[in-house]
Amino acid sequence: MYNGKVIICDDEVEILRYLSKILTAKGIDLEVFSSGTALMRCIENRGLDDGDLLLLDVKMPDLDGIEILQRVKNMKLEIPVVMMTAYASINSAIEAMKLGAYDYVTKPFPKEKIFGIMEKVLERKELLKENSALKDELGIPSASTPLVFASESFRKVHEMAMLVAHSESNVVILGESGTGKELIASLIHNNSPRAKERFLTINCAALSDTLLESQLFGHVKGAFTGAINAQKGLLDAANNGTLFLDEVGDMSQAIQAKLLRVLQEGDFIPVGDTKGRRVDIRFLAATNKDLEEEVRQKRFREDLFFRLNVISLHLPPLRDRAGDIEILAKHFLAKYAARMKKDITGFTSEAMQLLTSYSWPGNIRELENAIERAAILTRGRLITPETLPVWRSPQAASEPAKHSARMVSLETVEREHILHVLKAAGNNKSRAAKVLEIARRTLDRKIEEYGLEEDGFR
Numbered sequence: 001m002y003n004g005k006v007i008i009c010d011d012e013v014e015i016l017r018y019l020s021k022i023l024t025a026k027g028i029d030l031e032v033f034s035s036g037t038a039l040m041r042c043i044e045n046r047g048l049d050d051g052d053l054l055l056l057d058v059k060m061p062d063l064d065g066i067e068i069l070q071r072v073k074n075m076k077l078e079i080p081v082v083m084m085t086a087y088a089s090i091n092s093a094i095e096a097m098k099l100g101a102y103d104y105v106t107k108p109f110p111k112e113k114i115f116g117i118m119e120k121v122l123e124r125k126e127l128l129k130e131n132s133a134l135k136d137e138l139g140i141p142s143a144s145t146p147l148v149f150a151s152e153s154f155r156k157v158h159e160m161a162m163l164v165a166h167s168e169s170n171v172v173i174l175g176e177s178g179t180g181k182e183l184i185a186s187l188i189h190n191n192s193p194r195a196k197e198r199f200l201t202i203n204c205a206a207l208s209d210t211l212l213e214s215q216l217f218g219h220v221k222g223a224f225t226g227a228i229n230a231q232k233g234l235l236d237a238a239n240n241g242t243l244f245l246d247e248v249g250d251m252s253q254a255i256q257a258k259l260l261r262v263l264q265e266g267d268f269i270p271v272g273d274t275k276g277r278r279v280d281i282r283f284l285a286a287t288n289k290d291l292e293e294e295v296r297q298k299r300f301r302e303d304l305f306f307r308l309n310v311i312s313l314h315l316p317p318l319r320d321r322a323g324d325i326e327i328l329a330k331h332f333l334a335k336y337a338a339r340m341k342k343d344i345t346g347f348t349s350e351a352m353q354l355l356t357s358y359s360w361p362g363n364i365r366e367l368e369n370a371i372e373r374a375a376i377l378t379r380g381r382l383i384t385p386e387t388l389p390v391w392r393s394p395q396a397a398s399e400p401a402k403h404s405a406r407m408v409s410l411e412t413v414e415r416e417h418i419l420h421v422l423k424a425a426g427n428n429k430s431r432a433a434k435v436l437e438i439a440r441r442t443l444d445r446k447i448e449e450y451g452l453e454e455d456g457f458r
Protein backbone atom coordinates (compact mmCIF):
# COMPACT_ATOMS: atom_id res chain seq x y z
CA MET A 1 0.00 0.00 0.00
CA TYR A 2 1.20 3.47 -0.83
CA ASN A 3 0.20 6.80 0.55
CA GLY A 4 0.24 9.11 -2.42
CA LYS A 5 -1.59 10.66 -5.31
CA VAL A 6 -1.06 10.11 -9.02
CA ILE A 7 -2.35 12.32 -11.82
CA ILE A 8 -2.84 10.55 -15.13
CA CYS A 9 -3.37 12.06 -18.56
CA ASP A 10 -3.94 9.81 -21.56
CA ASP A 11 -6.47 9.78 -24.37
CA GLU A 12 -6.57 5.97 -24.51
CA VAL A 13 -9.43 4.64 -22.42
CA GLU A 14 -7.76 1.24 -22.12
CA ILE A 15 -4.67 2.70 -20.48
CA LEU A 16 -6.73 4.83 -18.11
CA ARG A 17 -8.73 1.77 -17.10
CA TYR A 18 -5.62 -0.36 -16.60
CA LEU A 19 -3.82 2.27 -14.53
CA SER A 20 -6.85 3.08 -12.41
CA LYS A 21 -7.28 -0.58 -11.62
CA ILE A 22 -3.72 -1.31 -10.55
CA LEU A 23 -3.17 1.97 -8.70
CA THR A 24 -6.41 2.05 -6.71
CA ALA A 25 -5.73 -1.55 -5.68
CA LYS A 26 -2.63 -0.19 -3.92
CA GLY A 27 -4.55 2.54 -2.18
CA ILE A 28 -3.23 5.34 -4.37
CA ASP A 29 -5.44 8.39 -4.93
CA LEU A 30 -6.06 9.24 -8.56
CA GLU A 31 -7.00 12.14 -10.71
CA VAL A 32 -7.61 11.23 -14.33
CA PHE A 33 -7.63 13.42 -17.45
CA SER A 34 -8.43 12.12 -20.91
CA SER A 35 -7.07 15.07 -22.85
CA GLY A 36 -4.10 17.40 -22.68
CA THR A 37 -6.25 20.52 -22.75
CA ALA A 38 -8.28 19.35 -19.77
CA LEU A 39 -5.09 18.75 -17.79
CA MET A 40 -3.66 22.14 -18.74
CA ARG A 41 -6.86 23.88 -17.68
CA CYS A 42 -6.58 22.24 -14.28
CA ILE A 43 -2.89 23.12 -13.96
CA GLU A 44 -3.54 26.75 -14.79
CA ASN A 45 -6.31 26.88 -12.20
CA ARG A 46 -4.63 25.27 -9.25
CA GLY A 47 -1.18 23.92 -10.16
CA LEU A 48 -0.28 20.32 -9.41
CA ASP A 49 0.97 20.67 -5.87
CA ASP A 50 -1.21 17.98 -4.42
CA GLY A 51 0.06 15.25 -6.79
CA ASP A 52 3.10 13.07 -6.18
CA LEU A 53 3.47 11.92 -9.75
CA LEU A 54 2.19 12.91 -13.17
CA LEU A 55 1.83 10.11 -15.71
CA LEU A 56 1.67 11.73 -19.09
CA ASP A 57 1.03 10.20 -22.47
CA VAL A 58 3.35 11.53 -25.17
CA LYS A 59 0.93 11.25 -28.04
CA MET A 60 -2.42 12.93 -27.62
CA PRO A 61 -4.47 14.48 -30.42
CA ASP A 62 -5.17 17.88 -28.87
CA LEU A 63 -1.97 18.74 -27.03
CA ASP A 64 0.99 16.42 -26.91
CA GLY A 65 2.78 15.33 -23.76
CA ILE A 66 6.10 16.94 -24.62
CA GLU A 67 4.41 20.32 -24.96
CA ILE A 68 2.69 19.86 -21.59
CA LEU A 69 5.95 18.76 -19.98
CA GLN A 70 7.62 21.90 -21.30
CA ARG A 71 4.91 24.09 -19.80
CA VAL A 72 5.05 22.26 -16.48
CA LYS A 73 8.81 22.83 -16.39
CA ASN A 74 8.47 26.48 -17.44
CA MET A 75 6.01 27.01 -14.62
CA LYS A 76 8.62 25.47 -12.30
CA LEU A 77 6.16 22.92 -10.93
CA GLU A 78 7.95 20.42 -8.75
CA ILE A 79 5.94 17.32 -9.59
CA PRO A 80 7.93 14.43 -11.13
CA VAL A 81 6.65 13.66 -14.62
CA VAL A 82 6.79 10.17 -16.12
CA MET A 83 6.13 9.95 -19.84
CA MET A 84 4.29 7.03 -21.39
CA THR A 85 5.36 6.29 -24.95
CA ALA A 86 4.88 3.69 -27.61
CA TYR A 87 8.05 1.77 -28.38
CA ALA A 88 8.35 3.49 -31.74
CA SER A 89 8.64 6.96 -30.23
CA ILE A 90 11.76 6.37 -28.20
CA ASN A 91 13.23 9.63 -29.52
CA SER A 92 10.49 11.64 -27.90
CA ALA A 93 11.27 9.81 -24.67
CA ILE A 94 14.85 11.00 -24.93
CA GLU A 95 13.70 14.51 -25.68
CA ALA A 96 11.41 14.35 -22.66
CA MET A 97 14.25 13.27 -20.37
CA LYS A 98 16.33 16.16 -21.60
CA LEU A 99 13.47 18.51 -20.83
CA GLY A 100 13.49 17.22 -17.28
CA ALA A 101 11.05 14.31 -17.21
CA TYR A 102 11.67 12.07 -14.21
CA ASP A 103 11.42 8.81 -16.17
CA TYR A 104 9.54 7.20 -19.01
CA VAL A 105 7.79 3.89 -19.61
CA THR A 106 7.10 2.21 -22.92
CA LYS A 107 3.66 0.76 -23.46
CA PRO A 108 2.63 -1.85 -22.63
CA PHE A 109 4.25 -1.90 -19.20
CA PRO A 110 3.79 -4.27 -16.26
CA LYS A 111 2.33 -2.85 -13.07
CA GLU A 112 5.60 -3.52 -11.20
CA LYS A 113 7.18 -0.85 -13.39
CA ILE A 114 4.78 1.82 -12.13
CA PHE A 115 5.06 0.60 -8.54
CA GLY A 116 8.85 0.77 -8.77
CA ILE A 117 8.66 4.38 -9.93
CA MET A 118 6.07 5.20 -7.27
CA GLU A 119 8.37 3.87 -4.55
CA LYS A 120 11.29 5.95 -5.78
CA VAL A 121 9.14 9.05 -6.02
CA LEU A 122 7.78 8.71 -2.50
CA GLU A 123 11.24 8.01 -1.14
CA ARG A 124 12.49 11.13 -2.87
CA LYS A 125 9.67 13.15 -1.37
CA GLU A 126 10.72 12.07 2.11
CA LEU A 127 14.34 12.88 1.39
CA LEU A 128 13.48 16.29 0.02
CA LYS A 129 11.49 17.02 3.14
CA GLU A 130 14.46 16.10 5.32
CA ASN A 131 16.96 17.96 3.19
CA SER A 132 15.14 21.16 2.53
CA ALA A 133 15.81 22.64 5.95
CA LEU A 134 19.50 21.84 5.59
CA LYS A 135 19.72 23.22 2.06
CA ASP A 136 18.10 26.48 3.08
CA GLU A 137 20.89 26.98 5.57
CA LEU A 138 23.85 26.03 3.44
CA GLY A 139 22.72 27.27 0.07
CA ILE A 140 23.05 25.00 -2.92
CA PRO A 141 26.68 24.26 -3.73
CA SER A 142 27.92 25.90 -6.90
CA ALA A 143 28.26 23.55 -9.83
CA SER A 144 31.95 23.53 -10.64
CA THR A 145 33.01 21.28 -13.48
CA PRO A 146 35.96 19.06 -12.65
CA LEU A 147 38.56 18.37 -15.30
CA VAL A 148 38.90 14.65 -15.87
CA PHE A 149 41.78 12.96 -17.68
CA ALA A 150 44.17 10.04 -17.56
CA SER A 151 46.27 10.39 -20.71
CA GLU A 152 49.84 11.61 -20.74
CA SER A 153 49.14 14.10 -23.51
CA PHE A 154 46.35 15.80 -21.61
CA ARG A 155 48.33 15.71 -18.39
CA LYS A 156 50.97 17.83 -20.12
CA VAL A 157 48.36 20.34 -21.31
CA HIS A 158 46.92 20.54 -17.83
CA GLU A 159 50.31 21.09 -16.26
CA MET A 160 51.05 23.83 -18.76
CA ALA A 161 47.66 25.47 -18.13
CA MET A 162 48.27 25.52 -14.37
CA LEU A 163 51.70 26.99 -14.96
CA VAL A 164 50.55 29.80 -17.23
CA ALA A 165 47.58 30.50 -14.97
CA HIS A 166 49.90 32.16 -12.48
CA SER A 167 51.48 34.44 -15.03
CA GLU A 168 49.64 37.42 -16.42
CA SER A 169 50.26 36.38 -20.00
CA ASN A 170 47.57 36.21 -22.63
CA VAL A 171 46.88 32.68 -23.85
CA VAL A 172 45.45 31.24 -27.04
CA ILE A 173 43.74 27.87 -26.63
CA LEU A 174 43.57 25.81 -29.79
CA GLY A 175 41.69 22.62 -30.44
CA GLU A 176 38.84 21.02 -32.32
CA SER A 177 35.26 21.63 -31.32
CA GLY A 178 34.33 19.98 -28.02
CA THR A 179 37.88 19.37 -26.78
CA GLY A 180 37.42 21.44 -23.63
CA LYS A 181 38.74 24.88 -24.62
CA GLU A 182 36.23 26.79 -22.54
CA LEU A 183 36.79 24.53 -19.56
CA ILE A 184 40.55 25.11 -19.75
CA ALA A 185 39.99 28.87 -20.02
CA SER A 186 37.97 28.87 -16.80
CA LEU A 187 40.58 26.67 -15.14
CA ILE A 188 43.26 29.21 -16.03
CA HIS A 189 41.22 32.08 -14.62
CA ASN A 190 40.29 30.20 -11.45
CA ASN A 191 43.94 29.47 -10.74
CA SER A 192 45.21 32.92 -11.58
CA PRO A 193 45.88 35.91 -9.32
CA ARG A 194 42.63 37.33 -10.76
CA ALA A 195 40.52 34.40 -9.57
CA LYS A 196 38.44 36.64 -7.31
CA GLU A 197 37.69 39.03 -10.15
CA ARG A 198 35.32 38.45 -13.03
CA PHE A 199 35.70 35.88 -15.77
CA LEU A 200 33.63 36.98 -18.75
CA THR A 201 33.13 35.26 -22.06
CA ILE A 202 32.16 36.57 -25.45
CA ASN A 203 31.53 34.40 -28.47
CA CYS A 204 32.93 36.28 -31.44
CA ALA A 205 31.28 33.97 -33.98
CA ALA A 206 27.75 34.27 -32.66
CA LEU A 207 27.31 38.02 -33.01
CA SER A 208 27.08 40.41 -35.95
CA ASP A 209 29.84 43.00 -36.24
CA THR A 210 27.75 45.86 -34.87
CA LEU A 211 26.54 43.81 -31.95
CA LEU A 212 29.96 42.40 -31.15
CA GLU A 213 31.41 45.91 -31.18
CA SER A 214 28.80 47.36 -28.85
CA GLN A 215 28.97 44.32 -26.57
CA LEU A 216 32.73 44.61 -26.27
CA PHE A 217 33.19 48.37 -26.16
CA GLY A 218 29.80 49.53 -25.00
CA HIS A 219 28.11 52.58 -26.43
CA VAL A 220 26.68 55.92 -25.42
CA LYS A 221 23.02 56.81 -25.72
CA GLY A 222 22.08 57.47 -29.35
CA ALA A 223 25.37 56.10 -30.73
CA PHE A 224 23.46 54.27 -33.46
CA THR A 225 19.86 53.51 -34.39
CA GLY A 226 18.34 51.51 -31.58
CA ALA A 227 20.88 52.62 -28.96
CA ILE A 228 18.18 54.04 -26.71
CA ASN A 229 20.25 53.83 -23.57
CA ALA A 230 23.95 53.90 -22.87
CA GLN A 231 25.40 50.42 -22.36
CA LYS A 232 28.56 49.38 -20.61
CA GLY A 233 30.80 47.10 -22.61
CA LEU A 234 32.39 43.83 -21.55
CA LEU A 235 35.77 45.51 -21.52
CA ASP A 236 34.50 47.77 -18.78
CA ALA A 237 32.87 44.92 -16.91
CA ALA A 238 35.95 42.69 -17.12
CA ASN A 239 38.30 45.34 -15.80
CA ASN A 240 40.83 43.76 -13.41
CA GLY A 241 39.55 40.33 -14.39
CA THR A 242 39.77 37.99 -17.37
CA LEU A 243 37.99 38.24 -20.71
CA PHE A 244 37.66 35.06 -22.75
CA LEU A 245 37.33 35.68 -26.48
CA ASP A 246 35.75 32.49 -27.77
CA GLU A 247 35.97 31.67 -31.49
CA VAL A 248 38.42 34.55 -31.89
CA GLY A 249 39.30 33.32 -35.40
CA ASP A 250 35.89 34.52 -36.59
CA MET A 251 36.40 38.13 -35.56
CA SER A 252 36.19 40.66 -38.42
CA GLN A 253 39.16 42.78 -39.46
CA ALA A 254 37.47 45.96 -38.21
CA ILE A 255 36.97 44.60 -34.70
CA GLN A 256 40.44 43.08 -34.74
CA ALA A 257 41.88 46.55 -35.31
CA LYS A 258 39.90 48.06 -32.43
CA LEU A 259 40.81 45.23 -30.11
CA LEU A 260 44.49 45.51 -30.95
CA ARG A 261 44.47 49.01 -29.50
CA VAL A 262 43.14 47.70 -26.21
CA LEU A 263 45.91 45.15 -26.04
CA GLN A 264 48.59 47.63 -27.03
CA GLU A 265 47.56 50.74 -25.17
CA GLY A 266 45.33 49.35 -22.46
CA ASP A 267 42.51 51.74 -23.34
CA PHE A 268 39.46 51.99 -25.56
CA ILE A 269 36.65 54.32 -26.55
CA PRO A 270 33.01 53.22 -26.29
CA VAL A 271 31.00 53.56 -29.51
CA GLY A 272 29.90 57.18 -29.97
CA ASP A 273 31.95 58.44 -27.03
CA THR A 274 34.81 60.89 -27.11
CA LYS A 275 36.58 59.96 -23.89
CA GLY A 276 38.68 56.83 -23.68
CA ARG A 277 39.02 54.62 -20.62
CA ARG A 278 41.87 52.63 -19.23
CA VAL A 279 41.45 48.96 -18.44
CA ASP A 280 43.54 46.15 -17.06
CA ILE A 281 42.39 42.87 -18.50
CA ARG A 282 43.91 39.48 -19.04
CA PHE A 283 42.85 38.01 -22.36
CA LEU A 284 42.29 34.37 -23.07
CA ALA A 285 41.22 33.40 -26.57
CA ALA A 286 40.12 30.18 -28.21
CA THR A 287 39.49 28.99 -31.72
CA ASN A 288 39.05 25.75 -33.60
CA LYS A 289 40.69 27.35 -36.64
CA ASP A 290 44.35 27.06 -37.49
CA LEU A 291 45.18 30.60 -36.39
CA GLU A 292 48.67 30.66 -37.91
CA GLU A 293 47.18 29.69 -41.24
CA GLU A 294 44.59 32.49 -40.81
CA VAL A 295 47.51 34.89 -40.29
CA ARG A 296 49.27 33.60 -43.41
CA GLN A 297 46.05 34.04 -45.37
CA LYS A 298 45.83 37.61 -44.00
CA ARG A 299 42.45 36.93 -42.44
CA PHE A 300 43.80 37.43 -38.94
CA ARG A 301 46.06 40.34 -38.07
CA GLU A 302 49.56 39.27 -37.31
CA ASP A 303 50.12 41.99 -34.68
CA LEU A 304 46.96 40.96 -32.83
CA PHE A 305 47.98 37.33 -33.08
CA PHE A 306 51.31 38.06 -31.37
CA ARG A 307 49.65 40.08 -28.63
CA LEU A 308 47.18 37.32 -27.84
CA ASN A 309 49.39 34.36 -28.50
CA VAL A 310 52.01 34.92 -25.84
CA ILE A 311 51.47 31.31 -24.90
CA SER A 312 49.47 28.78 -26.87
CA LEU A 313 47.89 25.64 -25.55
CA HIS A 314 46.88 22.94 -27.94
CA LEU A 315 44.15 20.58 -26.77
CA PRO A 316 44.51 17.22 -28.50
CA PRO A 317 41.38 15.67 -30.02
CA LEU A 318 39.86 12.78 -28.08
CA ARG A 319 40.90 10.23 -30.71
CA ASP A 320 44.54 11.05 -29.92
CA ARG A 321 44.06 10.51 -26.22
CA ALA A 322 42.16 7.26 -26.16
CA GLY A 323 43.37 6.78 -22.60
CA ASP A 324 40.87 9.44 -21.51
CA ILE A 325 37.75 7.86 -22.98
CA GLU A 326 37.11 5.33 -20.23
CA ILE A 327 37.60 7.70 -17.33
CA LEU A 328 35.53 10.43 -19.03
CA ALA A 329 32.74 7.97 -19.84
CA LYS A 330 32.64 6.86 -16.20
CA HIS A 331 32.68 10.45 -15.03
CA PHE A 332 29.75 11.42 -17.25
CA LEU A 333 27.86 8.27 -16.30
CA ALA A 334 28.20 9.09 -12.61
CA LYS A 335 27.03 12.63 -13.31
CA TYR A 336 23.93 11.67 -15.27
CA ALA A 337 23.02 8.63 -13.16
CA ALA A 338 23.04 10.87 -10.10
CA ARG A 339 21.04 13.53 -11.85
CA MET A 340 18.46 10.98 -13.02
CA LYS A 341 18.55 9.14 -9.69
CA LYS A 342 19.29 5.88 -11.48
CA ASP A 343 21.36 3.06 -10.12
CA ILE A 344 23.65 2.54 -13.11
CA THR A 345 27.07 1.44 -12.00
CA GLY A 346 29.09 0.99 -15.19
CA PHE A 347 29.44 -0.38 -18.68
CA THR A 348 29.44 -3.88 -20.11
CA SER A 349 32.79 -4.72 -21.67
CA GLU A 350 31.19 -4.67 -25.14
CA ALA A 351 29.86 -1.17 -24.52
CA MET A 352 33.23 0.08 -23.27
CA GLN A 353 34.89 -1.55 -26.27
CA LEU A 354 32.53 0.34 -28.56
CA LEU A 355 33.27 3.63 -26.81
CA THR A 356 37.03 3.26 -26.90
CA SER A 357 37.21 2.18 -30.52
CA TYR A 358 35.13 5.07 -31.88
CA SER A 359 36.86 8.15 -33.33
CA TRP A 360 34.73 10.88 -31.63
CA PRO A 361 34.75 13.65 -34.24
CA GLY A 362 32.72 15.82 -31.84
CA ASN A 363 35.20 15.04 -29.06
CA ILE A 364 34.23 15.26 -25.40
CA ARG A 365 30.95 17.03 -26.05
CA GLU A 366 29.88 14.15 -28.29
CA LEU A 367 30.97 11.60 -25.70
CA GLU A 368 29.03 13.41 -23.00
CA ASN A 369 25.89 13.46 -25.17
CA ALA A 370 26.23 9.77 -25.94
CA ILE A 371 26.51 8.89 -22.26
CA GLU A 372 23.58 11.10 -21.31
CA ARG A 373 21.46 9.38 -23.94
CA ALA A 374 22.59 5.91 -22.82
CA ALA A 375 21.82 6.73 -19.18
CA ILE A 376 18.31 7.74 -20.22
CA LEU A 377 17.74 4.53 -22.14
CA THR A 378 19.31 2.12 -19.68
CA ARG A 379 17.02 0.08 -17.47
CA GLY A 380 19.58 -2.14 -15.80
CA ARG A 381 22.70 -1.44 -13.80
CA LEU A 382 25.08 -1.50 -16.75
CA ILE A 383 25.23 0.46 -19.99
CA THR A 384 24.95 -1.96 -22.90
CA PRO A 385 25.87 -1.43 -26.56
CA GLU A 386 22.31 -1.10 -27.78
CA THR A 387 21.75 2.06 -25.76
CA LEU A 388 24.69 3.69 -27.51
CA PRO A 389 24.31 5.35 -30.90
CA VAL A 390 25.15 2.70 -33.49
CA TRP A 391 28.55 3.43 -34.86
CA ARG A 392 30.04 0.89 -37.13
CA SER A 393 33.24 0.32 -35.22
CA PRO A 394 35.75 -1.86 -37.05
CA GLN A 395 35.02 -4.76 -34.70
CA ALA A 396 31.25 -4.60 -35.04
CA ALA A 397 31.45 -4.21 -38.80
CA SER A 398 33.67 -7.22 -39.22
CA GLU A 399 31.30 -9.57 -37.46
CA PRO A 400 28.74 -10.12 -40.21
CA ALA A 401 31.63 -10.40 -42.62
CA LYS A 402 33.09 -13.15 -40.48
CA HIS A 403 29.81 -15.01 -40.66
CA SER A 404 29.43 -14.70 -44.40
CA ALA A 405 32.94 -15.88 -45.03
CA ARG A 406 32.39 -19.05 -43.07
CA MET A 407 30.74 -22.04 -44.68
CA VAL A 408 28.14 -22.62 -42.00
CA SER A 409 24.42 -23.29 -42.00
CA LEU A 410 21.79 -20.60 -41.71
CA GLU A 411 20.80 -22.13 -38.39
CA THR A 412 24.27 -21.63 -36.97
CA VAL A 413 24.23 -18.01 -38.00
CA GLU A 414 20.77 -17.53 -36.52
CA ARG A 415 21.77 -19.21 -33.27
CA GLU A 416 24.87 -17.04 -32.92
CA HIS A 417 22.99 -13.92 -33.81
CA ILE A 418 20.29 -14.56 -31.22
CA LEU A 419 22.95 -15.20 -28.59
CA HIS A 420 24.74 -12.01 -29.56
CA VAL A 421 21.58 -9.88 -29.31
CA LEU A 422 20.57 -11.48 -26.02
CA LYS A 423 23.94 -10.60 -24.57
CA ALA A 424 23.81 -7.09 -25.97
CA ALA A 425 20.33 -6.68 -24.49
CA GLY A 426 21.72 -7.57 -21.08
CA ASN A 427 19.81 -10.89 -21.05
CA ASN A 428 16.53 -9.05 -21.31
CA LYS A 429 14.46 -11.31 -23.54
CA SER A 430 11.66 -8.85 -24.25
CA ARG A 431 14.14 -6.27 -25.43
CA ALA A 432 16.05 -8.83 -27.48
CA ALA A 433 12.81 -9.87 -29.15
CA LYS A 434 12.14 -6.27 -30.05
CA VAL A 435 15.59 -5.84 -31.53
CA LEU A 436 15.18 -9.07 -33.51
CA GLU A 437 11.70 -7.96 -34.54
CA ILE A 438 10.15 -11.27 -33.55
CA ALA A 439 7.49 -12.07 -30.98
CA ARG A 440 8.64 -12.82 -27.47
CA ARG A 441 7.04 -16.30 -27.80
CA THR A 442 9.04 -16.96 -30.96
CA LEU A 443 12.22 -16.02 -29.14
CA ASP A 444 11.41 -18.40 -26.28
CA ARG A 445 10.83 -21.17 -28.79
CA LYS A 446 14.13 -20.50 -30.55
CA ILE A 447 16.02 -20.38 -27.26
CA GLU A 448 14.67 -23.83 -26.52
CA GLU A 449 15.21 -25.09 -30.06
CA TYR A 450 18.84 -24.01 -30.17
CA GLY A 451 19.50 -25.16 -26.63
CA LEU A 452 20.55 -21.69 -25.60
CA GLU A 453 19.55 -22.50 -22.02
CA GLU A 454 22.97 -24.02 -21.67
CA ASP A 455 24.38 -20.62 -22.47
CA GLY A 456 22.56 -19.19 -19.53
CA PHE A 457 19.33 -17.95 -21.18
CA ARG A 458 16.35 -19.58 -19.58
Ligand SMILES: Nc1ncnc2c1ncn2[C@@H]1O[C@H](COP(=O)(O)OP(=O)(O)OP(=O)(O)O)[C@@H](O)[C@H]1O
Pocket residue numbers: 145146147148149175176177178179180181182183184288328364365368
Ligand atom coordinates in the same frame (compact mmCIF):
# COMPACT_ATOMS: atom_id res chain seq x y z
N1 LIG B 1 38.70 16.98 -19.37
C1 LIG B 1 37.38 17.14 -19.20
N2 LIG B 1 36.78 16.61 -18.12
C2 LIG B 1 35.46 16.74 -17.94
N3 LIG B 1 34.64 17.36 -18.79
C3 LIG B 1 35.17 17.90 -19.89
C4 LIG B 1 36.56 17.83 -20.16
N4 LIG B 1 36.80 18.45 -21.31
C5 LIG B 1 35.63 18.89 -21.76
N5 LIG B 1 34.63 18.58 -20.91
C6 LIG B 1 33.20 18.88 -21.10
O1 LIG B 1 32.92 18.71 -22.49
C7 LIG B 1 32.08 19.74 -22.97
C8 LIG B 1 32.76 20.50 -24.08
O2 LIG B 1 33.82 21.28 -23.55
P1 LIG B 1 34.06 22.82 -23.95
O3 LIG B 1 32.78 23.54 -24.11
O4 LIG B 1 35.06 23.37 -23.00
O5 LIG B 1 34.72 22.57 -25.38
P2 LIG B 1 35.15 23.62 -26.49
O6 LIG B 1 36.47 23.17 -26.97
O7 LIG B 1 35.02 25.00 -25.95
O8 LIG B 1 34.07 23.32 -27.61
P3 LIG B 1 33.58 24.29 -28.82
O9 LIG B 1 34.73 24.48 -29.72
O10 LIG B 1 32.49 23.44 -29.44
O11 LIG B 1 33.09 25.53 -28.18
C9 LIG B 1 31.72 20.59 -21.77
O12 LIG B 1 30.48 20.16 -21.25
C10 LIG B 1 32.85 20.31 -20.79
O13 LIG B 1 32.43 20.48 -19.47
Ligand SMILES: [Mg+2]
Pocket residue numbers: 181182246
Ligand atom coordinates in the same frame (compact mmCIF):
# COMPACT_ATOMS: atom_id res chain seq x y z
MG1 LIG C 1 33.73 26.52 -26.62
